[in-house]
Amino acid sequence: MSMLQLATWNVNSLKVRLPHLLQWLEKNPVDLLGLQELKLTDDAFPVQELTMAGYGAVFAGQKTYNGVAILYKRSTMPTPVDVEVNLPSYPDEQQRVIAATFGDLRFISAYVVNGSEVGSEKFEYKKAWLDALLQDCSQWVKTYPKLALVGDFNIAPDDRDVHDPASWAGQVLCSDEERNRWRALLNLGLTDSFRLFEQPDKTFSWWDYRMLGFQKNKGLRIDHVLLSEALANCCTASIIDRAPRKWEKPSDHAPAIATIQE
């Protein structure tokens, strides 16, 4: 019987947030961590600092925006193999997906398109991108019985995940077009690990920097750990850790962690 902790965190600039990441990992030595919004090129990825902290990494960065990574604890995880960057069915210059296999576990870190606003060109990109994710996921769940898809999905699955559902109704992150695609993802056989358990009301993973969003808990739950059936069946906890959102110069996202008891 061994325990595995799978996590995700949109750090909003790894360069700025590296001290927070290292501090968080010290208190939360998770086995696998998907990162999003690195906002740096691969030559600037802090390999040395993470190695010192006991973590290996595979990563796909770019200048200015996007960028994703998977960190793995070297003392507990085998070396990653079959590293794949991007969605096979959606060639893209934006670095939004990285996947790797650790033993018999396939772990995918994704940064879903934001979409700007419903009806915009970026929203069309988001829908097409999500459709590609759905297509590729339908293959992955067949190939990998133990599959974890984690990341910033930029979708609040239902009204429980929104501080003010009325004002967000139909808006980007909450629209039917996005939520229908979220449900289609779950229908492929993935489980929102957070909803396997009783959770406090108004638990969110993102709060706007403006308007005292965090202080007023005006947030959304858009960062998720999705598990295939085999993993969901032995998931014993799934939480969002608000703590680092209170630190000085925080990311606007908080990490989410699922615990697996194998």
Add this chain to the structure above:
DNA sequence: ATGGCTCAAAGATTGAGA
């Protein structure tokens, strides 16, 4: 009041995020 803050590129502002 459709802004408010933060980051990256710039080297003053602007685009992007959600």
